[in-house]
Ligand SMILES: NC(=O)C1=CN([C@@H]2O[C@H](COP(=O)(O)OP(=O)(O)OC[C@H]3O[C@@H](n4cnc5c(N)ncnc54)[C@H](O)[C@@H]3O)[C@@H](O)[C@H]2O)[C@@H](O)CC1
């Protein structure tokens with residue numbers, strides 16, 4: 252499985268290096284790209300006897316001319332519409348010359364019922380909002396509900412950010428080349444792409460590796476090798492001990508979800524550290540999870556060092572106030588180095604003095620993971636939330652600033668490491684939009700960290716497992732159900748090892 256996700260700039264560097272190494276030249280790559288799209292059109296739309304191919308002025312349009320010519324030779328009635336002409340001497344101009352169909356201006360295009368539309372107007376080169384004739388073509392197509400097969404990306408979707416520039420085709424199917432681009436995975440672009448097929452056009456894996464991509468699809472192959480495995484003589488504490496900090500008497504449920512999830516993710520022991528006032532409430536709800544009174548940072552630190560705590564969940568149910576932030580700074584500054592997952596109200600508490608936290612986190616030597624949703628992210632990183640870059644870019648900048656792995660939640664969860672690596676999760680489901688599911692996620696991360704999984708991999712694996720657990724349960728799930736679905740998910744992963 253090829254997991255690299257290439258920015259449009261990295262993709263064009265791959266093209267350049269492939270061409271430089273030979274034997275394929277730029278036109279050879281274009282022919283292969285066009286062939287891949289045409290054969291997808293023929294196999295996936297076998298009943299389509301008429302196809303409208305819409306071509307732009309660049310290489311995306313070049314691919315479109317290749318598609319049109321192949322479909323024509325296959326006996327299909329092809330109508331060709333062009334927006335602008337390719338520059339003289341380019342591969343696209345050659346493809347235009349080699350295509351035997353005379354294009355009509357895009358302004359004359361109107362969708363015909365039953366026709367398949369091949370969108371080859373803009374791809375990786377989209378650099379400003381679509382407007383005018385192209386915008387109208389997109390709108391007509393949407394009104395006619397004509398099926399769209401997009402070449403590389405639906406025109407209007409930014410390959411870099413997944414944002415819609417002006418407006419965009421909603422494709423049923425998108426054929427892209429060599430590897431996915433961020434725009435295929437990030438919202439809203441992902442929705443416009445429909446099903447995405449990645450076609451091999453002859454760009455060697457070694458060339459992709461040589462451009463040093465740092466973003467990946469979050470699939471098990473990304474982290475499978477780092478999943479915990481236990482020696483035969485393991486005992487509960489050596490399997491990994493998690494401490495989860497409870498809120499006050501009326502805010503204990505969230506952290507119990509985290510604690511249960513940490514245990515289900517494989518931690519050998521999980522202890523809830525509870526303020527005295529909440530001890531009885533917690534006691535009434537716990538069985539395999541242990542309970543310990545804890546009213547201060549000093550007591551917590553004693554416990555962490557005495558009981559060899561390897562990972563901490565800090566946030567669900569805590570007060571979003573300065574004492575919470577102060578306790579976290581105390582924990583991080585004490586010289587113990589357990590892995591720490593900072594979630595929920597603790598992130599809001601840190602936003603009272605972000606710089607104070609970033610100083611402490613920069614000096615921290617243990618693994619650190621922050622799991623904000625967009626609202627919490629905007630509180631801790633207001634300038635990054637306001638900037639125009641992609642979700643991927645925002646998560647990466649935040650990870651660098653906080654010296655922590657940042658898992659930015661949502662339907663297109665992004666996990667970013669301060670070392671520059673990032674992964675985009677694709678298996679999320681709206682089933683997870685239910686109260687408490689984030690608490691389960693932070694617990695899974697802590698459970699994996701306690702077993703020694705590195706922070707970036709643990710966060711990626713947890714995001715994937717969390718969504719798989721939801722999918723295995725289906726409609727009707729509540730967050731309480733998610734930990735119980737983890738054994739099935741883990742069992743399937745184990746079977747794939
Ligand atoms: N050698 C390569 O790089 C390969 C590229 N391929 C195709 O080439 C595409 C990239 O080609 P290009 O870099 O030429 O880019 P595009 O063909 O996507 O678009 C570039 C052209 O569109 C114009 N443009 C961009 N946004 C516009 C807007 N909103 N309104 C009006 N005009 C706009 C630009 O000024 C430029 O003329 C890929 O998406 C892929 O389909 C494939 O042929 C495979 C090989």
Ligand SMILES: Nc1ncnc2c1ncn2[C@@H]1O[C@H](COP(=O)(O)OP(=O)(O)O)[C@@H](O)[C@H]1O
Pocket residue numbers: 595624660661662663664679680681682683684685686687688689690691692717
């Ligand atoms: N529409 C959605 N599609 C996929 N995942 C979602 C969606 N909405 C929420 N999630 C996921 O559900 C979890 C919700 O976490 P969070 O917002 O912290 O909720 P809570 O605080 O109630 O636990 C996150 O992992 C998030 O990525």
Ligand SMILES: [K+]
Pocket residue numbers: 311370371372373374401402403404405406
């Ligand atoms: K396109």
